[in-house]
Amino acid sequence: MLLVPCPHCGPRNAADLRYVGESHARPDPNSATKEQWRTYLYIEDNPSDWLRETWYCRSGCRQYFVLERHTASNEFRNPPIPGNKIGGRA
Amino acid sequence: MSLANSASGNPGSGKPASGNKASAKYSLGGLISRGARGQSWPRVWRDVPLKKSYDVIIIGGGVHGLATAYYLATNHGITNVAVLDKSYLGSGGSGRNTAIVRSNYLTPEGVAFYDRSLDLYNSMSIDLNINVMFSERGHMTLAHTDSALRTMQWRAEVNKLQNIDSDVIDPSEIKKLAPSLDVSDAPRYPILGALYHPPGGTIRHDAVVWGYARAADHRGVEMQQKTEVLDILVEGGDGPDGKGQGGTVKGVRTNRGDISAPIVVNCTAGWATLIADMAGVKLPIYTRPLQAAVTEPVKVFLPTVVVSGSLHVYVSQTDRGELVFGASVDPFNNYNVRGSLEFTEELAGHVLELMPGISRMRLLRQWAGLCDMTPDYSPVMGFTPVDGFLVDVGWGTYGFKAGPVSGEMMAECIATRSTPKLIAPFKLERFLTGELVGEKGAAAVGH
Secondary structure, eight states, X not given: OOEEEETTTEEEEGGXXXXXXXXXXXXXXXXXXXXXXXXXXXXXXXXXXEEEEEEEOTTXXXXXXXXXXETTTOOEEEEEEEOXXXXXXX | OGGGGGTTOSTTOOOOOSSSSOSSOOOHHHHHHHHHHTOOOOOSSOOOOOOSBOSEEEEOOSHHHHHHHHHHHHHHOOOOEEEEOSSSTTOSGGGXXXXXXXXXXXXXXXXXXXXXXXXXXXXXXXXXXXXXXXXXXOEEXXXXXXXXXXXXXXXXXXXXXXXXXXXXXXXXXXXXXXXTSOOSSOSSSOOOEEEEETTOEEXXXXXXXXXXXXXXXXXXXXXXXXXXEEEEEEESOSSGGGOSTTOEEEEEEETTEEEEOSEEEEOOGGGHHHHHHHTTOOOSOEEEEEEEEEEOXXXXXXXXXXXXXXXXXXXXXXXXXXXXXXXXXXXXOOSOOOOOHHHHHHHHHHHXXXXXXXXXXXXXXXXXXXXXXXXXXXOEEEEOSSBTEEEEEOOTTOHHHHHHHHHHHHHHHHHHSSOOGGGGGGOTTHHHHTOOOOOHHHHSSOO
16 A cells, blocks of 8 residues: 555545656647657656656545655655646646 | 487577477477486576677567567577576566467557467467467456447457457356356446457466577577666767767676677566666656466366456466456556555455355465556557667566567567568657557456
């Protein structure tokens, strides 16, 4: 079981949340090229290391937030960063 | 006795054997004579020192890497090849999957590909002279909703057009094939029908690994275990240290020293992005563990492979009588192969809905393997922006059943320096050009 620190609800079982994926900056829709969009959509860093990722607290506060987790040890570091209700990839 | 030759015969000679068969034979006569004389079994592949250079380096000693090495040697006569694995051969997904093979995919590209793989599995015991215990027991994908039934009808029609034996059957036929399934309307998700695929079945995955390793070894390929790749040496690229787009591969740096090679192939499944990063190549891949479990052995009662996409479970019974279960990948990216209680709970709940009669069976153990997931559930194969660096990755949850054909195609790709037609749809550029090959409908859970 993974206890995910939600900034509003505190530690919750990962099963109560939805994993959105790696957090990448969204390209500017007015100027982004096709390649930038597709890179944003599909290409992953996928490190075996610290990863900045977005979660959605689906059965709690229903807010998105960003946190840092180590993908091999499942430890968290730094406080989670609250997002909002529309979210997506922060 | 011919078996004696299968030992460390002609160590280091590196000469490819002629013909298509493995040079050393396993035979009944050999088994009896060995047993009678109390002889132990020799190593089936050589333990040779690491050379300074090779024609081809394959990273990852699983089914994909070994099959690539085998077909390079057999079909193309390229034998100055090393297969590197940071652990032992078959230590990753090749030894952790649930050993199910089938070819009833959804897209024509997928169907053609897996059907070729099934052909190769069919003749593997003879080709490699090792009993891979292929059991063509039939593969049944259950439908619990109208929409699932529609998708199955669709898959059946796509399959039939490609001459794949695949059809939708109703609950009474399901009951005949697998009497232990509850086909009544009592469960929360009653069984409405199934996609039945008679050529599907199970195979002994370790034997596939050993068979390829042994046959490739006899043709001169070197198995280098406990050899971890720490860096890939690239020159002339756009990125830092001359890596990335436009670069050329020069070799790899390992924990046992540098090795030079003009061709480096990445067959590392869950670790694919870590290896590709070393060459400055970004992949559309994220790593998720896939958990599986096995029960205590009981008398054989389940004659086919049963899969339920809606209930996220697939189950088959081994020759020893254990039930082998698999499910969907874990819900978040991870390089950790620890089992979770959520998995066991969910699995038990779902399996009991299908087969209430096994409620008192006990789980023996559970394990996990790392899956390299892609956005369209199709693999990434062939050339990359770095010259000489090839990938055979992104196999997600279904890499094992594609092992033989992937090896054959990657070998052709390396030998001819061009992409074979069968794997052209799986090119890396498809994510930037928008030509995705959507296999989620047939690959997400069904195995």
